[in-house]
Amino acid sequence: MADQWQEAYDFAVQVARAAGAVIRKAGEEEIKVQTKSSTVDLVTKTDERVEKIIIGSLKEQFGEGTHCFIGEESVSKEEPCILTDKPTWIIDPVDGTTNFVHGFPFVAVSIAFAVNKELEFGVVYSCMEDKMYKARKGQGAFCDDEPIQVSDVKDIHKSIIISEHGTDRSPEKVQKIFSTMKKILCIPVHGLRGSGTAATNMCLVACGAVEAFFEIGIHCWDIAAGAVIVREAGGLLLDVDGGPFDLMSRRMVSGNNRVIANRIIKEIEIFDSVRDDAPIAKK
């Protein structure tokens, strides 16, 4: 059967690279900052502009109405966040917005594509590093066209674990986040890290720089592309309770192998997060 998604995959790489150039240029100018779900959940005109550029390019290439779109900034303006069987693009235009605002050099364009609710491919362009991570289901994972593979470390004591604090500053959630991190640190592991962008964190798992990334509170657009890249690099994805990965659940563990993933899961103090596909509360 003709490979019907190769053109879409190649085009997504081009769009991600072009979007990254827009972000780099915008980072040289004054950045106007607004907030969303909390005073530390930042958004800028660049996030919105880049999402419009990406979606506009995809609609022009594949036609209006044939594909669906889930974009971080569109959803924040109450566009639906429902994954159907239709070809769907899942987009985070600027993953690591806080880093972008501060000039902290980890900012990624994350573009994933799903059909029949199956992730077909993912592209993560770390635009300040100029690193293009990509993967198609069943065809391996790459960074700048070089194959990448997860780490072969099985001993948790020889691992680096990556996670984030998110943007919810409620004391009870912060307490669980830090209690989890303290327990993991004191296993002990070699180190705990956080790049500030889930998409980049997942690529660091995929290329073997760290052994696992977990977070509660992320969104589908943060992790959809990274999920394909981790899987194709030989890693695995699980729910934070050890169950199957659920893209819309706002929580996830991605690991180089099940031994490391299960050891991390033992330490995670779970807290609730409203699903991405939960009905929008009527005002």
Ligand SMILES: O=P([O-])([O-])O[C@@H]1[C@@H](O)[C@H](O)[C@@H](O)[C@H](O)[C@@H]1O
């Ligand atoms: O908002 P954004 O920069 O696109 O995405 C970010 C995620 O990539 C990160 O994992 C999370 O900890 C941050 O709170 C933020 O959600």
Ligand SMILES: [Mg+2]
């Ligand atoms: Mg994000």
